[in-house]
Each structure stands twice: as structure tokens, then as C-alpha cells.
Amino acid sequence: MGATNFSNPDFLERVKKGDRAALPLLVEAVLPQLLRAGRGMGFSQEESEDLAHSVFAAFLEKPEQFQGRSHIRTYLFGIFYNLVAERYREKSKALEHDPIDEVMESKFDAHGSWRQPPADIEGQLHAKEIGQIIQECLKGLSQPQRVAFYLREHEEWETPEICKKLGITVTNLGVLLFRARNRLRECVEKKGLKKG
């Protein structure tokens, strides 16, 4: 286990030919990463497994399309992101109203200066339990916000890449990121102030 070299030409040849015995090795190597990405973008465990299934099913339908020019992981993730983008488009036709906009507006006075400046949560952001707090706070984001935030911050995609993949404008991406980050920041601040 774990010793399979996925760049090995023989292995790739078997995969390309649709050798089903090579499949468990491939699934074992890539599935956890696909599920982690799915969960990171706010899909449930079940939805993430569904997505992963569709990735491998699509791959097995036309294994010969994989030319071996990119890493097999990259290739499968390419299929994965296309599927995510499809689901994303079904789910979010328009930007819905989000109360975080009013929360942010209330933080500034008429001149645009801070009325309620950000609390000092720097210590918290470096604390050990911050991972847990963030996971908890991420649940408060809408799915489109999570997808946008994940692609930007975790995958570190650039703006044009995200907009193209999700089929949204730069302005809409800006709104999603603005809301995602402020929701998270607010949530971390609140949880921290409660503790402190």
C-alpha cells in the first residue's frame, strides 16, 4: 500500500486501458483528497462521495482521454472541478441577500470611519484550537461563499480562473469573498470574545 508510483508508465498504461485491477489503488490514493476538497467547499459527506463517484465514473467511461501529460491526480481534479462548477451553477442563479452586508455597514460612520473597529483577535488566530473554530464558523457560510473562498484561499486560484470556472463576474466573486471573509471574521471574533 502506498508504494504505487502513479507516474510509472506501466501503471498509467493499465489505467488508460481501463484495467479494473488498477482502480482500487487509484481510488485509494485520490479519493481522500477529493472528499476533503468536497467537504472543504461545503458539500456534505454524502454529496462529496457522490461527486467523487461521478469523477471516477466519468474517467472510466473514457480512460483513453487521459494522455498522461499531466499527473493523474491533476486530471481527476480537472473532472472534479467541472462537476463542482456544474452543481454550483444549478444552485446559485443569483446573489441572494446576506445580513452580513448590514453588519458591515453598521461598523462604519457616515464618513466611512470605523465605529466598531475590529477586536484584537490576533492571539486567537494563532491559537491551537483555531482550526476547530474555523471549521465551526465555516458552517455559517452559504455554499457559493464556501466554494469561492475555498478556491481562492485553499487552492490559491487567481480571480480570472475562478470566474471562468464558476461562470461568474469579477464583481460577483468580490461579493462572495467579501461576505465569506467577514462572516468568518465576525464568527471568530464572537467566539473569542465569549471565551475571553
Added chain:
Amino acid sequence: MLNCSQVARSIASDEYRTGGLLYRMSIRLHLAMCRQCSRYFRQIRALGSVLREVGDEFPISQALAARDRLLARLSRKP
């Protein structure tokens, strides 16, 4: 001159990353002079780096169960 509200919006929406050089400079200038906005900027940036570091813990047992479910599904011919 940009005010704090505009700077905060620009930071959180990534406008400052995609804007032109002069625009980015005016944001940097504001951040250099404004403690509250620079604190906000650091926090927004830290959220991203935390996300990259923590990831999602994925227990081995859960991964194996998911793998078995997937392989079973794939082996069922439609």
C-alpha cells in the same frame, strides 16, 4: 483619499489584488497610516492561511469505508 469602509471592502473582496498599481498604492498608504484597517487586513489574511494549514481531518477508517462504497458502486454496471 479612500476611507476605512472603502479600504475594508477592497481588502475583503480582493479588489485591491486585482486593481491597478496606483489603486494598490493608495490602499497600502492607508494601511500604513491606519491601525484599525491594518489590523483588519492582517486578520483577513490570517483566515486564509489558517484554512490552508488546518485542512480537514480525515480519519483513515472513514476513508476506507468511503473507498469500499465507491468501488462497490463503480463495479455495479448500469
